[in-house]
Amino acid sequence: MSTFVDIPVGSDFPLQNLPYGVFSTANKVNRRIGVAIGEKILDLSVVATFYPEYVQNALRADVLNELMELGYDAWNDVRRITKSLLTTGSDLHQNTELQKIALINQSDAQMHLPAKIGDYTDFYSSIHHATNVGVMFRGKENALMPNWKWLPVGYHGRASSVVVSGTPINRPLGQTQPVDGADPVFGPCRLFDFELEMAFFIGGPANKLGERVTTKEAAKRVFGFVLMNDWSARDVQKWEYVPLGPFTAKNVGTSISPWVVTVAALEPFAVPNFPQDPKPFPYLQHDEVFNFDINLIVDIKPEKGTQTTVSQSNYKYLYWTALQQIAHHSVTGCNLNPGDLLASGTISGETSDSYGSMLELSWKGTRTISLGGNETRKFLQDGDEVIIRGFCNGEYRIGFGECRGKVLPTIPFEN
Structure with a gap:
């Protein structure tokens, strides 16, 4: 599988990684969940409708706790669909207008604690x-x-x-x-x-x-x-x-x-x-x-x-x-x-x-x-x-x- 997102040589974040984080930007200060890909962040709140209904609220949250709580099978579903969305030829690849709001430069993002840490x-x-x-x-x-x-x-x-x-x-x-x-x-x-x-x-x-x-x-x-x-x-x-x-x-x-x-x-x-x-x-x-x-x-x-x-x-x-x-x-x-x-x-x-x-x-x-x-x-x-x-x-x-x-x-x- 290949991605349409440019991945610099030596990047920590190829398509095989897809780590989760919580970020905000100067023009959109609310915190939201994203996935790192190359030098970009895929804003999961923007593309949440591509996922099963039972995970959509978790992807629109401002911390990862709700997604964490959904468990192992949900994590696999989200990872599989995220990888598919970022693959060459996907619906996201073909929708350049959606890409403009869904893919954020990491350099424009402020990162936050990914979860509410109870203990x-x-x-x-x-x-x-x-x-x-x-x-x-x-x-x-x-x-x-x-x-x-x-x-x-x-x-x-x-x-x-x-x-x-x-x-x-x-x-x-x-x-x-x-x-x-x-x-x-x-x-x-x-x-x-x-x-x-x-x-x-x-x-x-x-x-x-x-x-x-x-x-x-x-x-x-x-x-x-x-x-x-x-x-x-x-x-x-x-x-x-x-x-x-x-x-x-x-x-x-x-x-x-x-x-x-x-x-x-x-x-x-x-x-x-x-x-x-x-x-x-x-x-x-x-x-x-x-x-x-x-x-x-x-x-x-x-x-x-x-x-x-x-x-x-x-x-x-x-x-x-x-x-x-x-x-x-x-x-x-x-x-x-x-x-x-x-x-x-x-x-x-x-x-x-x-x-x-x-x-x-x-x-x-x-x-x-x-x-x-x-x-x-x-x-x-x-x-x-x-x-x-x-x-x-x-x-x-x-x-x-x-x-x-x-x-x-x-x-x-x-x-």
Whole structure:
């Protein structure tokens, strides 16, 4: 199949991708759902009548939650018809007047959060990241906590501070303990960090409180994936996390890419699940391959300097799959709702150039990272912009666009 829409060489958004996003334009400020194709956005509200009646209201909505809730079969119907509309010779191809209002330049669009996020959970599913952090703080003999290979470790995050790519993040204030054993001090975070992550949106009708979602059912509950940067105040986190875990060090902001790439688009890039030993409990076991070869790149662009790649990792390094994350999250009967966001945790690879955070890249501040010229870093400075990209490469490229965020100075504290 070929499309009549021009697709630049190396585009993240060929006909095989068709990710969803929510956008607005200067001349039409209401938010609506679109699909990325090349450098265009197909406005689904304009072409909604081409789809079955049962999905039309969802395509005219201003967030993706209603489409997410319709479930797996509806997603397949929408994807199939969208691909048909964008194919050479389609009704849309032959209607040039309709094209003028249905196809929007991405450069003219402002992107928004794709869903109303009711709840956000962050996991800790990269064995290389967990091992690195454990070695730093506990030594090689106790790198992984005893429970780590038995369950997908996670914590409940703050949904209200999840923001779309391009939203600046102010350096947070907080309590820190600069010297072990001394009294804490209050002031701007000194060890500000990024975390290279991916996340997925829950779809399908919500399970009722008390009902579990099995690993077999979970594949039809994954609507699609986004890139994520879970900004972290490392010095604040060190002081506050005992005994209940991350709190204000993690609620300063969580950036996600605006385009939601579906599982259907990623399936051609599936790779074997990460080997697991010991064998998980039966409720966490599944034979289905649900791991993907997604290249992940992190660049840092200083305010007055050169954009430099500091990490090249891959989604395939995750020990626990999305299906296992869903099954464990709901094993107690926790109800998962359409639009809930579940994140991977920092994704690090096996080598030092594939670590997914400054904490690891600088090895707790003992190493210096070169950004070209005379610029070096151990942690993020004000004015730094972090740019995360993700893509699959094969006969064609499936990309996620970018997840960007710039560090702004601390907002002064006033009594």
